[in-house]
Amino acid sequence: MAYHQSPADWQASSSYHFTPGVVADILQAQLHLGYRPPTLQLLSLLPALLPHASAATPHDIVRILSSLATCRHHPGAQAVTALLEAAEAQQGAFTAKQQAALLFACGLLGHGPSEKLLGGCADDVALGEGDGLTAAELTRALWALGALGALTLPRFGWLCVRLGRTQWSKLSDQQLQVRWDDMVVEHSVSVLVCIWCGCVVGCCL
Secondary structure: OOOOOOOHHHHHHHHHHHOHHHHHHHHHHHHHOOOOOOOHHHHOOOHHHHHHHHHOOOOHHHHHHHHHHHHHOOOOOOHHHHHHHHHHHHHHHOHHHHHHHHHHHHHHHHEEEEHHHHHHHHHHHHOOOOOOOOOHHHHHHHHHHHHHHOOOOHHHHHHHHHHOOOOOHHHHHHHEEEEEOOOEEEHHHHHHHHHHHHHHHHHHH
C-alpha cells in the first residue's frame, strides 16, 4: 500500500471516496485493536467526510464522533458540523443509546450541536423510559449536558430520577471509563453526580 505523505496524497487516493460507514469501521477497528489512528489519517478525515456527510446514518455518525473523541482529535468545525447537520436531519431515527452517545462525544470534543438537536437529545434522554439506558450511559449524558451548557434544573432532576431507577445503591461500584489518548481515566459515578449536584445548586443560589 502506498505511503501518503500529505493530506493531498490522501485526497488523490481511494480513501478520499470512503463512505461514512467505511470511515467508522476503520476507526473502530483500529481502536478496538489498541491502535491509535496516525495523525495523517485523522487529518484526512475532513476532506474525506465532507462529500458524504449528508448520507451518514445515525449509527455511522455516532461511531465516527465517538471514535474521534476517543482519539482526542477534533477534525475541524466544518466536518463535525456537517455530521451534526446530518444528525439533525434524521433526529427521529436515533435511538436513546445513540442520543446519549452523541451527547457524550460532543461533550468530549467540545463541539455543541445546534440548539434543536441538543435540546431534542437532552429531553429524550432525560424523559425517556424503557429505552435500556444504563446508569453509566445516563451519567455520561449528565456530564455531557453540563459540559455543553444544557444541563437545566428540570433535566438534571429527571436524570436523577432515571438514575434512581437503575439501582442507585449500586452506583458507587460502577465506573465510567473515558479513553483519553493512551490513558484510561476512571471517574466514580457517584462522585460525578455529586459534582453536578453542587454545580446546579450553586447556580441556583
